[in-house]
Amino acid sequence: MKLIQCVPNFSEGCRTEVIGAIRGAMESAGTAKLIDCSWDCDHNRCVITMLGEPEAIRDAVIAGAAVAVKLIDLREHKGEHPRIGAIDVVPLTPVLNCTMEDCVALSYEIGRELAERFELPVYFYEQSARSERRKNLAIVRRGGFELLRESPLIGERAPDMGPNAAHPTAGATVVGARGPLIAYNVNLGTQDIAPAQEIAAKIRQIRDEGLGFVGVKALAINLRSRRLTQVSTNITRPECVSIYEVYKFVEKEAEAMGVEVAGSELIGAMREDAMIASFCNSIKLPLIPTSRILDTWIRSNLS
């Protein structure tokens, strides 16, 4: 059985009835299973983690997209997180018995359906990108929905599939195959955005100078409703950087500025090896094999 993980991000994080309708449509579409549904009103975004066979994932995404196109109007959408679409981004990751190529093929299939059914301009990113430039989600999304709708999508802005104009209410969608990524946020106990901005900038700088934090993306986000600020990260190379490493850096930098870490958040699911790496890292323990986790040993050996 081929298993693919799909983590679509929808631009709705406040209206729980809309989130529920999207989630419900995806769960009812077929055999794909929902692993997690995380949302945040300040981000104004929800992240749904699904696992299933390629066709089941396709059906779930299309079902969720149909609801999102109907219920989300980006003209009225305000949020802290960058976005260009109601169905903002649809990442696909190989999990079991399948390859990155399987996910690339599925991304093209899903992209074609999204473009045809909903008249959405579709951009392919990461492993599905058709040009170097499009690999980077931040570049594809630059300017957000507001810039996207300003003028025809031609030349450098032309989508890979679909119409040459933003959908009036649902914008555009970015679809692509990528490796496992950990969406991990550290919340700071201050309403001043400066510390989060400074820490996020330091992480990016260390990464760009090749001094660490390989593949870590970092943004500062204002969590107004919780009176906090956030260093929001994506760990795109979990085999290189552990969650604890990111946490510890943010904590140390924040403390140096007299700011306390209020807590942290893991969005969606993570792989077991990433958790073991973080666990070992946090207590200076040499990496242990998964067989030392009794439950894992039992499930692997006695099923």
Next chain:
Amino acid sequence: MKLIQCVPNFSEGCRTEVIGAIRGAMESAGTAKLIDCSWDCDHNRCVITMLGEPEAIRDAVIAGAAVAVKLIDLREHKGEHPRIGAIDVVPLTPVLNCTMEDCVALSYEIGRELAERFELPVYFYEQSARSERRKNLAIVRRGGFELLRESPLIGERAPDMGPNAAHPTAGATVVGARGPLIAYNVNLGTQDIAPAQEIAAKIRQIRDEGLGFVGVKALAINLRSRRLTQVSTNITRPECVSIYEVYKFVEKEAEAMGVEVAGSELIGAMREDAMIASFCNSIKLPLIPTSRILDTWIRSNLS
């Protein structure tokens, strides 16, 4: 299928050929599986983690004991860790489809066989104890092999099974059923034993005053061959105290004394929930369900 975890501790941590012979005998005895074999020459002790059905566990323990009785002579044994026997302690823990009572019954069966076959005095501890006093391993083991062999084992020292005298070379054995326990050690970058002693005493004090560290046992150990010292702990209530909590306390106390933590060690296997608790604790993350670990979700739902 009933599954029991057995973690016998043998008093040999230097001669790898002896450790190998014990381990090999246990693995060859039947269907019980070896999960881990940890040993340390300063402790002069090895800890073997086995998983299997009750009868298979019994056969493995008896097979390992036969080798240990033959190859270990406690008269020549020196080590940092308290011990009274070649087969020093045989803890049994229910893992799957079985109860503590099953483990208690198995402990009596194993105790009887050890006593009859090898003429070993056997004491039952923890859930298998036949008096309040015997519940505590430290009390049962007080004075070590040296005190044990001094005089007949009568009155308060009378074993629960077996002869009223220590085995001349293999001492006595403590057998019992208990809940899951995490053997976790933090190593300090100093040869001075005082900091480790002070930290271990503080942990015991906090525990005894009811201020935290519920069920945590702590000892200071000299790791001469590695030029380190160690705070050696048993976390007997992993649902109350996380590994990270123990690590962090030791680190903070050591730092206050100008001592660096050199690393830490996990002996044997641990349950997944204990790892998740430590992981979340280390990054101020609210406890996540096991379903958020993709591999666990897959193994639980698709097998």
